Amino acid sequence: xxxxxxxxxxxxxxxxxxxxxxxxxxxxxxxxxxxxxxxxxxxxxxxxxxxxxxxxxxxxxxxxxxxxxxxxxxxxxxxxxxxxxxxxxxxxxxxxxxxxxxxxxxxxxxxxxxxxxxxxxxxxxxxxxxxxxxxxxxxxxxxxxxxxxxxxxxxxxxxxxxxxxxxxxxxxxxxxxxxxxxxxxxxxxxxxxxxxxxxxxxxxxxxxxxxxxxxxxxxxxxxxxxxxxxxxxxxxxxxxxxxxxxxxxxxxxxxxxxxxxxxxxxxxxxxxxxxxxxxxxxxxxxxxxxxxxxxxxxxxxxxxxxxxxxxxxxxxxxxxxxxxxxxxxxxxxxxxxxxxxxxxxxxxxxxxxxxxxxxxxxxxxxxxxxxxxxxxxxxxxxxxxxxxxxxxxxxxxxxxxxxxxxxxxxxxxxxxxxxxxxxxxxxxxxxxxxxxxxxxxxxxxxxxxxxxxxxxxxxxxxx
Amino acid sequence: xxxxxxxxxxxxxxxxxxxxxxxxxxxxxxxxxxxxxxxxxxxxxxxxxxxxxxxxxxxxxxxxxxxxxxxxxxxxxxxxxxxxxxxxxxxxxxxxxxxxxxxxxxxxxxx
Numbered sequence: 001x002x003x004x005x006x007x008x009x010x011x012x013x014x015x016x017x018x019x020x021x022x023x024x025x026x027x028x029x030x031x032x033x034x035x036x037x038x039x040x041x042x043x044x045x046x047x048x049x050x051x052x053x054x055x056x057x058x059x060x061x062x063x064x065x066x067x068x069x070x071x072x073x074x075x076x077x078x079x080x081x082x083x084x085x086x087x088x089x090x091x092x093x094x095x096x097x098x099x100x101x102x103x104x105x106x107x108x109x110x111x112x113x114x115x116x117x118x119x120x121x122x123x124x125x126x127x128x129x130x131x132x133x134x135x136x137x138x139x140x141x142x143x144x145x146x147x148x149x150x151x152x153x154x155x156x157x158x159x160x161x162x163x164x165x166x167x168x169x170x171x172x173x174x175x176x177x178x179x180x181x182x183x184x185x186x187x188x189x190x191x192x193x194x195x196x197x198x199x200x201x202x203x204x205x206x207x208x209x210x211x212x213x214x215x216x217x218x219x220x221x222x223x224x225x226x227x228x229x230x231x232x233x234x235x236x237x238x239x240x241x242x243x244x245x246x247x248x249x250x251x252x253x254x255x256x257x258x259x260x261x262x263x264x265x266x267x268x269x270x271x272x273x274x275x276x277x278x279x280x281x282x283x284x285x286x287x288x289x290x291x292x293x294x295x296x297x298x299x300x301x302x303x304x305x306x307x308x309x310x311x312x313x314x315x316x317x318x319x320x321x322x323x324x325x326x327x328x329x330x331x332x333x334x335x336x337x338x339x340x341x342x343x344x345x346x347x348x349x350x351x352x353x354x355x356x357x358x359x360x361x362x363x364x365x366x367x368x369x370x371x372x373x374x375x376x377x378x379x380x381x382x383x384x385x386x387x388x389x390x391x392x393x394x395x396x397x398x399x400x401x402x403x404x405x406x407x408x409x410x411x412x413x414x415x416x417x418x419x420x421x422x423x424x425x426x427x428x429x430x431x432x433x434x435x436x437x438x439x440x441x442x443x444x445x446x447x448x449x450x451x452x453x454x455x456x457x458x459x460x461x462x463x
Numbered sequence: 464x465x466x467x468x469x470x471x472x473x474x475x476x477x478x479x480x481x482x483x484x485x486x487x488x489x490x491x492x493x494x495x496x497x498x499x500x501x502x503x504x505x506x507x508x509x510x511x512x513x514x515x516x517x518x519x520x521x522x523x524x525x526x527x528x529x530x531x532x533x534x535x536x537x538x539x540x541x542x543x544x545x546x547x548x549x550x551x552x553x554x555x556x557x558x559x560x561x562x563x564x565x566x567x568x569x570x571x572x573x574x
Binding site: 001002004005007008009010011012013014015016017018019020023027033034035036037038039041043047048052055056059060063064065067068070071072073074076077078080081084085086087088089090091092093094095096097099103108116117118119122136139143144145146147148150151154155158231235236330331332333380381382383392394439 | 473
């Protein structure tokens with residue numbers, strides 16, 4: 001929202017922005033990142049839970065006078081920020097305990113101990129890329145810091161990654177830096193978390209887990225790369241929970257470990273891998289990053305027919321996805337991911353393609369228009385209307401084909417938006433669904449670029 | 464890189480690098496404020512959430528009580544800059560604001 005205000009200010013038009021009091025610290029941080037002294041009018045508390053009378057009282061007593069002040073008076077020059085260290089400079093010298101304490105107090109950790117980013121360790125990471133340490137992939141919101149190769153190495157060291165993970169870490173940051181990923185919304189209240197998906201020969205070369213316990217901490221590649229993502233969002237973007245300011249995840253949840261695909265099973269059953277679905281060739285090393293806002297229950301399914309399992313996906317995952325699907329309806333897009341257990345994938349693939357699975361979910365998971373509208377109104381949007389979304393071309397006409405509020409509308413807006421990947425315990429019949437946060441953090445993929453001397457470097461690292 | 468910890472390693476001192484990166488933004492001054500809103504045009508921009516349909520009319524009323532000559536261009540004129548057509552709407556914003564002779568803007572709602 002403040003980016004719109006900044007756009008208007010840069011036209012020479014003074015603005016004032018309406019901010020809930022709980023968002024003020026984040027707003028100040030975003031304004032600093034935008035380099036503008038934006039003015040705010042503050043609404044005390046949360047407008048969604050106030051009565052009409054209370055809302056009117058707060059607007060008149062607090063918000064409106066603040067807005068008026070913001071338009072008519074106040075400083076228009078940005079206060080300069082404190083001086084900062086040079087990139088790549090030594091910022092602290094101490095024992096391990098002193099470093100842990102210093103980094104924690106500076107809000108540079110995720111609350112867990114870090115590996116101290118000494119120059120020697122950082123240099124070891126930099127040897128695993130042919131790119132220069134000062135090369136910036138992009139200037140990232142919210143703090144407008146450069147996503148440099150060095151910053152990736154430093155945070156990779158801190159997260160407990162191995163140096164040979166560096167090419168994967170670079171691809172992860174490249175994916176998150178893509179404007180289509182909308183990293184500027186990674187601190188929004190739903191508290192979504194990026195999920196890294198890995199495909200290609202690197203899965204085995206770097207010893208990723210893709211089998212039993214695939215989404216648990218415990219395997220270094222999966223765990224430390226997942227941790228890296230959260231550290232990077234904190235340190236380079238500025239998404240920090242209190243006493244920081246940039247992360248407004250209301251409850252949130254912890255980082256996702258990186259998810260690797262069971263490509264052997266996918267190949268055996270004749271399904272394209274997830275990366276192939278994203279447009280890459282078989283055998284390419286690919287990283288995809290996508291948002292996850294909620295996870296379904298473990299979804300057990302039994303039977304020798306494809307429909308036995310996919311019907312269960314529709315029932316269990318559909319029920320979880322249905323509530324939050326109104327956010328996707330507002331934007332005409334959202335992105336679920338189904339992690340299919342290998343034993344289940346084998347049964348389904350005997351009869352159905354991935355496209356058949358997607359089509360079944362598209363056709364069979366539905367919600368009443370009244371319920372979707374209710375969920376939207378409960379969340380943030382009292383004016384939610386499927387009819388208006390159809391009129392604006394956001395949703396297909398079928399969403400407003402009838403006026404009956406009890407009519408059923410599709411939860412999956414388009415059949416092809418569902419991602420499908422094989423992973424998990426081959427000895428059990430369990431799958432799981434991961435829901436993305438509407439158009440924030442859609443799947444963005446990048447090929448992993450290995451350094452010229454990759455084989456030699458990897459062999460030396462693994463000695 | 465992963466040598467076993469020795470007894471005196473806990474006293475070993477390390478030099479560590481800054482984990483952040485250079486902040487690259489040029490601080491710029493905001494637009495001059497408008498002390499007297501009489502005769503001025505105030506444009507409303509809304510992301511269609513958090514009860515703006517109730518809040519904006521109340522804000523209008525409050526400002527008009529202090530500056531009876533203030534004019535408002537309501538949010539419906541501009542569209543939802545945070546919605547699915549947000550990029551297009553933001554791109555069109557400068558021309559629309561100019562066309563309306565916008566002197567000031569209220570942007571909401573972050574809550």
